[in-house]
Amino acid sequence: MLDRFKNHIVENFSHLGREAFVLAISGGVDSVVLAHLCASCKLDFELAHCNFHLREAESDKDEVFVRELADSLGENLHVTHFNTQDYASEHKLSIQIAARELRYAWFKELMQERNIKTLVTAHHADDNLETFLINLSRGTGIEGLTGIPEMTDSISRPLLKFSRDEVLSYAQEQKLEWREDASNQDTKYLRNNIRHTIVPRLKELHPTFLDNFLKTQEHLIDTLKINQVYLKELKERLFIVEDGQIKVATAALLNLQPTKSYLFHFFREYGFTQWEDILGLLTTNSGKEVQSPSHRLLKDREFLLLQEKTSKNDNLYEIHEGTSEIRVPFSMKIDEVNQIEKFSQKVLYLDKETLKYPLILRKREKGDYFYPLGMVGKKKLSKYFKDEKFDKFSKENQWLLCSGNKVVWVIGKRADDRFKITESTKKIVKISLV
Amino acid sequence: MLDRFKNHIVENFSHLGREAFVLAISGGVDSVVLAHLCASCKLDFELAHCNFHLREAESDKDEVFVRELADSLGENLHVTHFNTQDYASEHKLSIQIAARELRYAWFKELMQERNIKTLVTAHHADDNLETFLINLSRGTGIEGLTGIPEMTDSISRPLLKFSRDEVLSYAQEQKLEWREDASNQDTKYLRNNIRHTIVPRLKELHPTFLDNFLKTQEHLIDTLKINQVYLKELKERLFIVEDGQIKVATAALLNLQPTKSYLFHFFREYGFTQWEDILGLLTTNSGKEVQSPSHRLLKDREFLLLQEKTSKNDNLYEIHEGTSEIRVPFSMKIDEVNQIEKFSQKVLYLDKETLKYPLILRKREKGDYFYPLGMVGKKKLSKYFKDEKFDKFSKENQWLLCSGNKVVWVIGKRADDRFKITESTKKIVKISLV
Known part of the structure; x- marks a missing residue:
């Protein structure tokens, strides 16, 4: 023996x-x-x-x-x-x-x-x-x-x-x-x-x-190994990363038989268990969603959008006076400059005297509004999102730069009129997305 | 109840x-x-x-x-x-x-x-x-x-x-x-x-x-259904039909892990059971082969060649005098003509008096030789195949037109000198592949 x-x-x-x-x-x-x-x-x-x-x-x-x-x-x-x-x-x-x-x-x-x-x-x-x-x-x-x-x-x-x-x-x-x-x-x-x-x-x-x-x-x-190779390849082909979220074409999923079994293999790693609901999502109207403890899956026209949930506390960042650079939740530079250099979607110039420190980075909250630069009067943020055809996830992903409770910048999209440079501006703050 | x-x-x-x-x-x-x-x-x-x-x-x-x-x-x-x-x-x-x-x-x-x-x-x-x-x-x-x-x-x-x-x-x-x-x-x-x-x-x-x-x-x-879909797609991609036989690139098979398991899925329908041997075939020398009751799998340089076996009896066909057309094992026309029209690989002209009916269509046999047209003397068929770089399956697929035991035509490739048209030819037999 x-x-x-x-x-x-x-x-x-x-x-x-x-x-x-x-x-x-x-x-x-x-x-x-x-x-x-x-x-x-x-x-x-x-x-x-x-x-x-x-x-x-x-x-x-x-x-x-x-x-x-x-x-x-x-x-x-x-x-x-x-x-x-x-x-x-x-x-x-x-x-x-x-x-x-x-x-x-x-x-x-x-x-x-x-x-x-x-x-x-x-x-x-x-x-x-x-x-x-x-x-x-x-x-x-x-x-x-x-x-x-x-x-x-x-x-x-x-x-x-x-x-x-x-x-x-x-x-x-x-x-x-x-x-x-x-x-x-x-x-x-x-x-x-x-x-x-x-x-x-x-x-x-x-x-x-x-x-x-x-x-x-x-x-x-x-058999399991062969299956895993195939499903991995297939997932890499079908799951498209775009604008920080994952898109999957519903038609491609419906093409796979048995669909529910493929859904199980593709989505279980995100904590989902409601296979019937996700199957239903494939053929339902835009805006419907299914949640797992950690993720959300949203029907948006011809796609499912997959997004990680973030807790409320994760979504508030302070920028104190004198800070010249932040890296979280994304990279941004803050400088005091003497003159406006060039305009771009990624750069904003502000009148320092209008700002209240610390500035705050956060996602939208109910009741948010702002004064879109170049427009007369104020606009509800929700209205702005709708007019600009933001989908549900894009709305929730959109960062706002705020001064106190006032929206200074719908970041990368639209500035607020109240903080713009005027002839009486003494100090210019330049904020650049990197 | x-x-x-x-x-x-x-x-x-x-x-x-x-x-x-x-x-x-x-x-x-x-x-x-x-x-x-x-x-x-x-x-x-x-x-x-x-x-x-x-x-x-x-x-x-x-x-x-x-x-x-x-x-x-x-x-x-x-x-x-x-x-x-x-x-x-x-x-x-x-x-x-x-x-x-x-x-x-x-x-x-x-x-x-x-x-x-x-x-x-x-x-x-x-x-x-x-x-x-x-x-x-x-x-x-x-x-x-x-x-x-x-x-x-x-x-x-x-x-x-x-x-x-x-x-x-x-x-x-x-x-x-x-x-x-x-x-x-x-x-x-x-x-x-x-x-x-x-x-x-x-x-x-x-x-x-x-x-x-x-x-x-x-x-x-x-799981089984998902596997079958994948393996079917993969097989369709890897199994290339060429010249009436199936070719599979060995490198592609070796790339799949676990290789033996893929071999099992790809080749079992042809009656193979010797998975270790087939795995060995992937990395061995040209000319080695593995057989199933119905099929042969041959290593030929960078490929496996898959071919259905045919029994000996299936491989002998008689062409009687007066027959003007055959369709099995392939299509061929037999005419008596008065003069040579045009030459091509697909047409052969013979002196009828040199032929012994019924003519026979068969594959090679051990000891076959012929007198290649335009050469002096005889040549073993095996030597001819080697010189012409026939692979193992091509050799076995090559049909011969015979008169008695004499090779008249290595069909589509090379005629025999003994049956050619001469100045004394009275009747010309024209054989055309269709």
Whole structure:
């Protein structure tokens, strides 16, 4: 058994022989076997153990056990402690997900600190089969069926081709000791239920069930990769960045069948989940929109416009007297000059004495109005936007330069008459978009 | 229960109310429920029953039962008989696959005859789950996991969203009678084993396991469709038809990752299965090839050439004296003329007295040689091909016109000196490629 495992490492994980790696160890049979195997292969690695403090004294006994194991193997050991329960409550996560987040964040940190590129974990084939069945029971897509990969850029799983039984045989053959997690025996948990009541019967269906299952997952991973390449290419073609927002032609989306499935692939990364609503958006009137927690999707004539939401607080910037340049939310220079040099949409000259510092950069607010330069009287900003045919997103993206509550400049578009240079102007402020 | 089933038909299968259809009926509980349901909805349909003669007297009792059922429902019934066992042996098929082939061929025939567009079958959700698990146990790809669709252009499955238990409840509630297939109780068969020992435990994992499973399959079908669209587009771009064969640039194939998976999608329809070999072909020397039962794939410099195999017998054609035109394997005219009109690669003039009828059209054979017109002496055909830089497929595609065993014309390329027109020629035969 040891030789089979060793050969597998030599043939398929040769990179582990060339560089040091971190090995995640819980003290359970899988990671103990992995540590023993790596030590037997004389590989260069450091052990990393998390004490999640989830099973009181048992968690501490695990830690003691791992410390002794590291000593006996003569390998370097890192240990960290988590208050997993608190972290889970705080972030409203299940204990399992909380433990995973904490664990992988720490591994990452540790690897950076030690300048190590590879993490090695003890997942085996049965882990993948169990996850497959858990996801199947809840309903999933191809991603939920593909399982944990044997190798990624940063994680290697040398036991992934082996079954739980093979790992156990290795441990027994080598007379290894390990810690049993008492909860593993408890079939009231979904994974353990699957492990004990379903998996053994599935394996009886075919003499090489588990190998066939792993091949199936490889095929699904290939299909998924092909899909991802295609959808990425397609998205790059269809999603057009214009004026700081993303435009997608509705006709192009409607051309794709099944449309809803394409919408899912294109928009889920922006936090959307309302596929029926987005499908409806494609054929509805301009002005309708669907929101995700972070984004808005607006129907505007023949297009969907996609825009990131910004919170109100993000949208107020002060420019204090004497400031000569700002870079956020966009680049702008502020100078005092003696004369007007040249006019452009990007430059505005103001009579300094009319301004009240700090100037403010903000988006439109309800009731905004201004005195468009060259016109008589005031105009509601909303009316101005309408006359100039601003779409919904353009209105919301439009920055205003204000003096107190007065609009000085609809930036890059139209100045206000009240702040213009006159014959009595003494100091000229020049504002330039860069 | 009846109302739930009826509503499902009304809401999702309204087309069944508009046109007559054929309903496949075995006499088992599923198809009896379906027939009862369609009759209750007052739909217009005809029953079709296959007697496969696989279970001796039982098969005949099924038929009698179905005849009585059709009478009691007042529906038209078609019955056919198959010698399934013989058909399976003859075509080297499993009994199950033989029965399916026979069944669907007959349904198709019947529908054409009756001018009916839709076949309705009684598959339910558990059928899909069982098939999923059977394919999973054997190893499969996404196609093996997607299941039977609820609706295609020609087949509707109104029970597909219902479980086996729901169908059974319907039958009991309506006090229906049906025929039990004794083999259904026998867990030694894979499907029955899955049905009785695994499916019930899977369903315990989640209160809506079966619905979740059907949703998963819908997602997989969508993913599969997206993949198929992409691969079809890509194949149309990469597979170039040129000179009656298909060329694919190896560089383009190597660019696709995972390459082997793309090769599988592109070449499986030609009967290939040796994906490692084809992958190797991409980077090997010109002249290497991989064969499927029906096709050959040849490496030729920067390309793979794909060609259909033709059997030896297909490749011999006789041209009898007096024949003035042939159309197979290609078009050619044979005339007797009084003088040479004009020369071209497509026309050959022969001295009739040198020819031995029937002339023969064939491909090259080992040891072929000829006396190239305008050269002194004879030349091996293989040497000629080499000197003229014929690739492997071009050599094999090259037709020869022969007189007995003598090569008269390497058609369209080079004539033989022995059959040329001389001053003593009395009758001229003109052969023209059309």
